[in-house]
Amino acid sequence: MTFRTLDDADLTGKRALVRVDFNVPMHEGEVSDDTRLRAAVPTIAKLRAGGAKVILLAHFDRPKGKVVPEMSLAPITPALAKVLGLPVAFAADCVGPAAADAIAAIRNGDVLLLENVRFHAGEEKNDPEFAKALAANGDLYVNDAFSAAHRAHASTEGLAHILPAYAGEQMRLELSALERALGNPERPVLGIVGGSKVSTKLDLLRHLVTKLDKLAIGGGMANTFLYAQGHDVGASYCEKDMAETAREIIRLAGQNNCKLFLPLDIVVAEKMAPGAPARIRSLGAVDEHERILDAGPETTERLCRAMDNSKTLIWNGPLGVFEMPPFDKATMSAAHHAAELVKAGKIVAVAGGGDTVAALNAAGVVDDFTFVSTAGGAFLEWMEGKELPGVAALSK
Template sequence: MAFRTLDDADLQGRRALLRVDFNVPMEEGLVSDDTRLRAAKPTVDKLRAGGAKVILLAHFDRPKGKVVPSMSLEPIVRPLAKVLGVPVAFATDCVGPKAREAVSAMQPGDVLLLENVRFHAGEEANDRAFADALAANGDLYVNDAFSAAHRAHASTEALAHRLPSYAGEQMRLELDALHRALGHPERPVLGIVGGSKVSTKLELLGHLVTRLDKLAIGGGMANTFLYAQGHDVGASYCEKELADTARDIIRLAGQNNCKLFLPIDIVVAERLAPGAPARVRDIGHVDDEERILDAGPQTVERLCRAMNNSKTLIWNGPLGVFEMPPFDKGTMEAARHAAKLATAGKLVAVAGGGDTVAALNAAGVSDDFTFVSTAGGAFLEWMEGKVLPGVAALNQ
């Protein structure tokens, strides 16, 4: 996809409407994790260096088109100013007189945060009139919110058609990394898909087996595949009603020459609790009261060998209950091996999704992967082969 970047833009004195994702975690009215604020800094810095007036558009939570004071973006002003190292002004609306007055007062290099775009019903409705009202305060539009790009909302889609539009620095990083992982990857390509439910990732699995050379399935969803193959899974979480679907995916993988990796051994316990007694079992040898909670050592070793023989890795979802030792071992070992290969330049390793990011952080390897996307739904929909409206709107 060809999209314009800020390298192509004349910024001096221009009003830049910058769509960011500031839907950050809050505790008692304070930002508890500023990752998304820091992600916006390179684009803000580039706009300011070019002499633009930086006008930030963002949403927070789900006010459903109404003004909800507890969902205001105002508490983000102070931590954002700290991250950027410059003052940040705030307007109590994103359109209308209050926004217009705040924008009119700006000088080149100034930064202004507008109030929650979702306080207006026109945002989620992708309403043209609301997009026109947003566009009235800008000379150009920059989308730096890949994590919101799967939604056709006014500030992510309609607005891009009303002004000269560009991809921000974070958006560019995301799109470049995803292009390297699935668009035109260096082969062989290995995918790892984990998590608890097959039902939430049916489209993903069906798409990936037609695009990848190898696909490893882990986590609770692997139990459904093992059950579909006739193996006993004891008291494990298992979507037994999807056994036929799992067999269809196995057949589809074979038809597309995608080698499927399912567990060959597993870690089981009778209860899910920190430090619970755990045992390694061969697949199919699970007692009625036992639950499968992690991939076994042979499974992890085989997966690491598959990484050694691959050029590209795309990862979504843990191999086990990584939040609770000793059931974190499989995910930790696989993550560290992938990171080692990526650091050595032997593997392009791209990962994304909330649980995946948390697992890589727990393993201490997030910075060693080629790219880690903080986007949840957008990353998954991209992996499923879907067109993301916010990205398509940037297409030249």
């Protein structure tokens, strides 16, 4: 797909309705992590420089179409103003007189945040009348919220069919990185998929083995694959009813010439607790009371060698219980190795998903990767090969 970007737009004097993702963590009424606010800065700056009124649309939490004061976007306004270094106005509604009056009161180059779009039931229903009510306050529409692009809501999809629609700078960055990773990558391409459950990543695994040259499976889901191959997994978390599905994915990988990397050795403990005594075991040599909690050193070393022989890496999910040392070693080692390869210009590394971002933050390498997506569900659906409504609506 090709997309209209703000480079294509005449902005002077225009009212720009910008869909952003400000669903940020809060603590005692204040923003505790401003990552998503900072992500919107390049788009806001470009619109201001072009002479537009910047009118921000966002959701917060799940008010389910009702006004819930605790889910107001008002407390986010001071944090956004601090990030931008300029005043940010706030309107008590996203449609109707409150929104219209607030927009009329600002000048070109000013920034206005409208109240939570999900206070209206029409948002999540993608109601055409609600989309028209939103559109009445704008001359053009900018989607800068890739993380909400897998939802066909009024502010993420409906508006794009009413107003001239453009991808924001963060959206453009995300789509460009994803295209480099899976759309039109430099080969060989290596994927790492971790996490606990095969059942939640079935579509992902089935799609990736048809797209990648190599796929490493880690985390709890690797236990299910080991069990499917006849290895004893002791007291480990394992979806034993998914064994045939795991074997199907192994067969599908073979049919598509995708080399599958499953653990060669494992790290086990009798308790999942910080600092619990850990042992390295070969496959199958697990006592009945032991739990597999991380990939072993031989597995990790082989994965790093696979990175050395790849040009592109796409990563979703940790290799072990990374939040709990000593079961973080495989994830940390792999993350540091990938980061060094990126810095040396030897690989393009794209990662995404909540646990993955947390693991890379813990390793201190987020800024070293080519791109790290904070999009969560949208990133996962994109990896599964699904069309994202909010992205499709922006295509030329």
